[in-house]
Amino acid sequence: MASIKDVALRARVSTTTVSHVVNRTRFVSDPVRHEVEAAIRELNYVPSAVARSLKSNSTKTIGMLIPNCSNPYFAEIVRSVEDHCFGAGYTLILCNTDDEPHRQSAYLQALTEKRIDGMIIISTGEGQDFQRMLHGLPIPMVLLDREIDEVNCDLVETAHLQGGLMATEHLIGLGHQRIACLAGPANLNSSAQRIEGWRSALAKAGLAADSSDLLWHSDFTSQGGFSTMQAILASPLAPTAVFVCNDLMSIGALSAAHQAGIQIPQQMSLIGFDDIELAKFASPALTTIAQPKLRIGIAAVDMLLERIQGGRIQTRQVILLPELIVRNSTTVVRPDH
Template structure:
């Protein structure tokens, strides 16, 4: 592999001159720059990113941690983040923590060793050590979706409780009164906030949740929704509608309802959360609470670059509002609607 010395020898200039051309640190004559650039192309020389970062104190690289790379919700946000980074001249290093606090800690150390310029984190649930880890890194950080008690970090997230309210109020407006909820993992803040929205909407309508027969938990996966829905349908007094904590669980819940001989929405109405691309192609297409994923991803990058450029020194919180996407998985209680009329 050619070195900077090889480039200097071929171009007939000093190593220092080659360095100034590569790093744009000092003006070089047009003739000298042309000779260096010709030598770089001829030799196929690739400057060392590590060496350049040591001189400029910047690697033009950002890191991102997500808890589940198989969840389309995170994949759709990552795509926006990567596009935004690329457009700003940055490379993105992505790490999947698989919701494991230990793996999250290891990846944070790895990213720090790579001298990244900033970090976007969707935290793993239940990691009490994360605030201390982030404080120890001393780098610009933006949190997405899941809040961490660290005032130095920026945060961009959806109003999860408001989303739970929207979903449940929609079902109430259709005449449903016995509305179950399949929440995500117990203790995970976004899941608990969505559940709280469900509780609040029922209480507002005069149907407060009594006992634990209407609340179930899953693992934010199709299997989690599938198992929870089967448990709900085995109960003595099954609901007429279910608010499901994310779209992946709703997909599993749809299958469970089908296996039990129920038609959605004629026999059972379902509302999901996230509005992943696949939700519009479910059978039936899924009514869901849409998170503004494109806005979340773009804001996360923009806020991080502001901090890297020194435009802001204190953290700020941006709370985005969700929207309800009404499709074919919900219908008026007790009044089956022909498929042609639901559109």
């Protein structure tokens, strides 16, 4: 691979002149510039991004950690982030932590060593090692979708509690009284907040939320939703409706109900959370709580760029409101229920 010295020799100029032509940092006469550009083409010279970053103290690169690249919700968030980064002249490096705390910490360290300008983090769960690393992180960062206790930095997320409240109130409005919650991992703040919204709606309606067979935890995957829905259907007193805390689990839950011969929504209503693209193509089409994924991604990038450019000192939280999307998986409770 050709080096800047090779280009300088071919064009019969100094390496400093080549650098000025490549980076446009100083005026170079047209004849000399043409000679340098011709040498670059002939040698297929590719300037070193690392070398440029050492001079400018910027790599124009942003890192991003996500918990599960197979979850369409995260894929849709990443698309919004990547589009906005590209439009702002930044490259995005994406790392999938696969819900493994050790991998999350390893990627955080690797991205930091690559001299990225900033980082967007969707946590895979908390841990003292990860929290300690975040406290010592020498670059700007924004948390997206999930808060991390005792980490004071910029945050953009949906109002998860409000979404859980909205989903449960929709089911209560349809006449359901025995409403189960198929929640995500207990150690995630976003999951805990959705459960809190479910409990709050039930309490306001004077309905029970403390029964051990109404609250179920899974892992935010379709397989988890399938297996946990099987357990819900096998419980002694099955609910008439289920609030499932993400759409991927909802799709698994729909499959489990179909396999068990339970008609959705005629025999049981089901509402999800996220409004991933697949939700409208489920059978039946999934009623869900929509997160404003495009706006979430744009807000996270804007907040990060503002901090990278030194425009703000105080940390800030942007909490976006969710929206109820009514489709075909919920209906009025049957009289015999």
